[in-house]
Amino acid sequence: MPDVYTDEWYDAVRDAMNASAAKLADLPEGAFVVAIEIFADGCSPYVEEGRERRFLARIEGGRCAWYRELDSAEDERAEAGGRVDYRFRGPASSFDELAAGLADPIDAALRGTIKVRGDIRFLLRHADHVKALLDAYTSSVATTWPEGRPPYGGAREGGARASEEAAAPEATAGA
Amino acid sequence: MAAMVGDLIEANVSGSPTRRRVAGLELGSVVLRSSERDLAVTVSFRGREVRVTGTPEPGAPALSGAWDDMARVVSGRRSPVAALLHRELRAFPRRPLRPLLAAAYVLKVPRSVYREGGTR
Numbered sequence: 001m002p003d004v005y006t007d008e009w010y011d012a013v014r015d016a017m018n019a020s021a022a023k024l025a026d027l028p029e030g031a032f033v034v035a036i037e038i039f040a041d042g043c044s045p046y047v048e049e050g051r052e053r054r055f056l057a058r059i060e061g062g063r064c065a066w067y068r069e070l071d072s073a074e075d076e077r078a079e080a081g082g083r084v085d086y087r088f089r090g091p092a093s094s095f096d097e098l099a100a101g102l103a104d105p106i107d108a109a110l111r112g113t114i115k116v117r118g119d120i121r122f123l124l125r126h127a128d129h130v131k132a133l134l135d136a137y138t139s140s141v142a143t144t145w146p147e148g149r150p151p152y153g154g155a156r157e158g159g160a161r162a163s164e165e166a167a168a169p170e171a172t173a174g175a
Numbered sequence: 176m177a178a179m180v181g182d183l184i185e186a187n188v189s190g191s192p193t194r195r196r197v198a199g200l201e202l203g204s205v206v207l208r209s210s211e212r213d214l215a216v217t218v219s220f221r222g223r224e225v226r227v228t229g230t231p232e233p234g235a236p237a238l239s240g241a242w243d244d245m246a247r248v249v250s251g252r253r254s255p256v257a258a259l260l261h262r263e264l265r266a267f268p269r270r271p272l273r274p275l276l277a278a279a280y281v282l283k284v285p286r287s288v289y290r291e292g293g294t295r
Contacts, residue, residue: 106242107212109179110176110209110212110214110242111176111214112176112177112178115178116178116179119186120179120182120183120186121183121186121187121250121284121288121289124183124249124250124284125250125251125252125284125289127243127246127247127250131243
């Protein structure tokens with residue numbers, strides 16, 4: 001079993017996503033790039049306080065072509081070919097809970113725990129495909145947690161920030 | 176959910192003059208309820224703007240259903256009439272009805288979006 005957030009784990013996640021997508025009849029055409037930003041919340045041991053972990057994934061023809069972590073010096077847009085179509089951002093403990101299969105990613109997105117940016121209309125159109133990829137991410141890879149496994153006890157130092165970002169109770173659109 | 180519904184409406188009205196006109200003419204509120212997740216938002220038509228808030232407005236007409244079913248309807252994979260007939264979605268129409276119809280129209284993604292953006 002790979003340790004979480006290692007190259008072996010990224011490969012296992014990619015393979016699990018592709019195995020899940022292979023079962024679907026109607027995969028979206030084309031390619032898009034997803035950026036994932038995981039910020040420290042004082043609770044997860046996998047993101048140092050004051051730091052972020054950044055990931056990029058490229059989906060081509062419904063399959064995950066690659067999924068990898070960027071180091072702090074890497075330029076996201078250059079690595080993504082100049083285009084990021086979707087961005088997921090949230091606190092580390094929430095992402096850890098997703099990876100451990102303890103939380104539902106759709107629920108986290110709808111409740112604002114994890115922010116989603118990008119054209120929501122295509123995510124809705126391909127909701128079954130998105131669900132298959134997320135289910136693979138959350139449930140298909142047996143993972144070891146060398147620094148401890150979620151859920152984490154105790155209060156979060158960054159809890160106020162996390163819940164503040166999660167609140168976002170209002171949105172307006174000009175008519 | 177409020178942010179997602181807000182993003183959806185913003186994208187729809189900015190790309191569709193007809194939806195923008197409908198949203199601009201309407202006054203009133205509609206509650207959208209994700210029944211399986213105990214989440215609800217209120218879409219309020221205020222003439223020049225549409226406001227989406229993360230709390231249900233008491234007494235407003237409502238559309239309720241599982242998030243997956245709502246996603247199928249707004250993205251054109253399922254007819255709203257069929258979804259209502261098969262009780263995948265439920266409408267709780269209290270007067271006035273117009274905001275409910277306006278919300279259904281403004282939320283539905285124009286077919287042209289998927290034709291033009293078919294590469295994603």
